[in-house]
Amino acid sequence: MKHKMTCICCPMGCELNIDDTDPEHPAVSGNRCPRGAAYGREEMLDPKRTVTAVVHSNSGSVPYIPVRTDKPLAKALIPELLQQLYLKDVQVPVKNGDVLLANYRGTGINVIFTRTINQ
Amino acid sequence: MFKEDFDVTIIGGGAAGLSAAAATAAAGLKTAVIDREEYPGGILLQCIHNGFGLHRYKTELTGPEYAEKVFLEAQKAGCTFFPSSTVTAIGKMTDGKRLVTAYSVRHGVMELNSSAVILAMGCRERNRGNIATPGSRPAGIFTAGLAQRLLNVDGCLPGKTAVIIGSGDIGLIMARRLSWVGITVKAVIEIQPYPSGLPRNIAQCLEDFDIPLFLGHSVVRIDGNDRVSGVQVAPLTDGQPDLNKAFAIGCDTVLLSVGLVPENELSRQVGIQLDPATNGPIVDHNHMTGEPGIFACGNVLHVHDLVDYVSEESDACGNAVINYLRNRNTPAQGKIIAGTYLRYVTPCSFAPGQRNLYYMRAQTVMDKADLIGAVDGREVFRQRLHQVKPAEMIRIELPPEALAGNPGKTLELSLHPETVR
DSSP: OEEEEEOOSSTTOOEEEEEOSSTTSOEEESOSSHHHHHHHHHHHHOOEEOOEEEEEEOOSSOSEEEEEESSOEEGGGHHHHHHHHHTOEEOSOBOTTOEEEOSGGGSSOOEEEOSOBOO | OEEEEEEEEEEOOSHHHHHHHHHHHHTTOOEEEEOSSSSTTGGGGGOOSEEEOTTTTSSOEEHHHHHHHHHHHHHHHTOEEEOSEEEEEEEEOTTSOEEEEEEETTTEEEEEEEEEEEEOOOEEEOOHHHHTOOBOOOBOEEEHHHHHHHHHTSOOOOOSEEEEESOOHHHHHHHHHHHHTTOEEEEEEESSSSOSSOHHHIIIIIGGGTOOEEETEEEEEEEESSBEEEEEEEEEETTEEOGGGOEEEEOSEEEEOOOEEEOOHHHHHHTOOEETTTTEEOOOTTOBOSSTTEEEOGGGTSOOSOHHHHHHHHHHHHHHHHHHHTTOOOOOOEEEEEOTTEEEEESOEEOTTSOEEEEEEESSOEEEEEEEEEETTEEEEEEEEEEEOTTSOEEEEEOHHHHTTOTTOEEEEEEEESSBO
16 A cells, blocks of 8 residues: 655655555655655554653642653554543652653653642 | 842743843843743743754753753743733833833732843734634634643643644644544644644644644634534635635634734833834844843744744843843844845844844745845845745854945845745
């Protein structure tokens, strides 16, 4: 099957054409640099995104505290991670960079707080 | 009444105000930052997504992380932060100093007597009135930034199914955010033939969730009694919506992401001249407005798309304030104006012996264009640009030799496209 996507590595925004007739080795064309080819392949084989969300807290002043994954997470794992985060109720104080969820599903990816809330 | 003397008073504690404060306070100037919110950081605090700081901190941060970094810089440098305080007036004293009056939750009425003032109030969103969308006036219509605040700060869901008007970056970011909290985004409607947000946001915020983007379409009516029930969308033909081809999209929520306007009520009150192209103050190469001792930087000056450039511009503004208070400012040597295919250039003058950093915006989309600087029709500067878009601010540092030896002259910057789309 043929796919079209916009490369997001730089502002050029190349239109990539990807042929995944061989699903293990998708063929990328339309890219103007090697980064585009690598991006196209990763998007086909194992697309990843940094996930950001807010979690509920017992803080009197900031009831929802922002969090993110410390590395991009496989797209397929995102919905379940979000469900887990929405059920959290965290105790303050928390510090920017503190780990909320360690090594999510064995991926080596942590969810960290992105704001310091003292009370 | 609370009164205190400062060398510099900065109005607004977002990225611009805090960056400028870090510069002036680090130079030993007694610096105050006044902000109407409880916490420093401005709009960054509700921008919980990543993508900030790649230029300034060489790492990818979320808004709150960027805010914390820049606030710690200002705090370490020794600036005084006044939270929950709204500035109501900037007066002029007989000795030329400025009196900033504010209402503060902690201090009541306060007066800060200052040798210099930096305007860093940021911008606010255009709303339904600005784009004159017909229809009824039900609940469920939000600006994208308001919906962002409801979700990310207050933890409230704005609705269940949404249509987003305008493809600005905040709208695109919100499309992903809404999808991630279980709200269905039916469509994004953009009146221009090209998206106004960054390609990366189109890819990661719309394509990831199969959200259709209607380019060259306009919302011609919002329907609903108590709550929004849907919108009527029509394609544009010769710049006019073709109502014969209109179609309905059902939704209970409409978000507007249709541009930002610098927030200059205070500037107007002081009598500062604004540039109709940016809606921000006209400033010289020292970032000083037409009023001596009053400076401006960040989104109050012109709307940026990257916070990194807000900080860069505000650093420069802070440094100019330091020089001003030490009587070391260089007078303007000549003016800079925007020529063909440029909507604006800021700042609007140049001087020898300092960094000549200019920000500008193109009027239309171009694959390749030459940015040319000319004095009296004589070319003194040329740079090739690729993928020029109105959505992406152009940042140019002019080499000193381009500007040397042109006293009293006007430098015209203009874009010369190879092909116009």
